[in-house]
Amino acid sequence: METTLTARGLARTYAGDGIEVLALRGVDLDVAESELVALMGPSGCGKSTLLHLLAGFDRPTAGSIALGDRRVEGLSEAEWAVLRRREIGFVFQFFNLVQTLTVAENVELPARLVGAPRREARRRREELLERLGVSARADALPSRLSGGQQQRVALARALVNRPRLLLADEPTGNLDSDTAREVVALLRGLGSEGQTVLLATHDPRVAASADRVLQLRDGLLVEETRLEGGDPAEAVVSSLLRLEV
């Protein structure tokens, strides 16, 4: 299977008041096409820093990043912006929707920015909002929506240009458990369309739905757990749940 994302020796050091903070200390990462990978680790372990480097919001101090076989760590600000519109979707924990635009306009905006015709942008927006269960709120402003609804709109916006890679920072951090489950089901479904997902999460259930879980500690990947292809769910569940009367 093709590799969507590769990072080698990725490091990020922040300098402040004469003290160097090693936020990321040499991360090697390979994410295959269609894979869903979860990053876990305590606050401050470097999860967000890693995602921000991979999305081009921040620049590494050392190391390389490749999207497919294209090296991207040296791209300019403008080139990253193009990449984020076309190939990398990003979902923030606190949504980052444009507050002065309606839900529909927020979702259609990235499609219009890459030159999709108005009708096509609208079609994709309607389909995504429908799948995410927020189509009834298309004409509302983001501030009128609940956190869960705003997160689903943010997800629709990130997916509207069908990016090959979706990066998500705590995508269920502000959702109740039922909404979180819907978002997770949607993320899992992206793999069957060839889309790749890398997300940071504190939520064990979100992590458990991934194909692979990576544990990050103090800026290093320390553990990798492959979850797909284990024992059939039925066997695990019956060993766990059966009431013996």
Place this chain on the structure above:
Amino acid sequence: MRYPFLALLASGPAYGYELKQALEQRFGAALAPVNAGQVYTTLQRLERDGLVEGEGVPGDTRQKRVYTLTGAGRTALAGWVTASTPATRLRDEFFLKLVLAGTSGIADPRALIERQRRDVLIALRALGEANGAAPDPVASLLAEGAALHLEADLRWLDLCESRLLVREDTDGNDTDG
């Protein structure tokens, strides 16, 4: 199976096979398979202990018996249902292994935590899949409970990791930097 049968008989007399069916209906997929032999052994013991009374059906050659809860049975049932219930067992055996591995050098505690975390994540994943596939109201409530316990297990493993393990890689890099 003793007390569940007494509980079912509290609403009226029943045959053994009716009790088995009632259990299966109420607990659905959450129930381990119940075999008929177990059912009749349990009822015989309850009868011997005076908690139920069995009565043969006149003219029935298959020796079917209808069972009724006795006064003693009702008292025993009330005691069971209101007694405090021990909480789900903690992962004490894993904890023994973890602490002893650290002090004896027989295994790497980090590897033990990694293995345990993997097992818990796989179980959590399986619960999620099973719950999504065939929602049985009683079984899914039990599954939710199991998932919450597994989440707690994961948090506890993080705690074990941060309290018990001093990572070598951290020491190494500190001297570099």
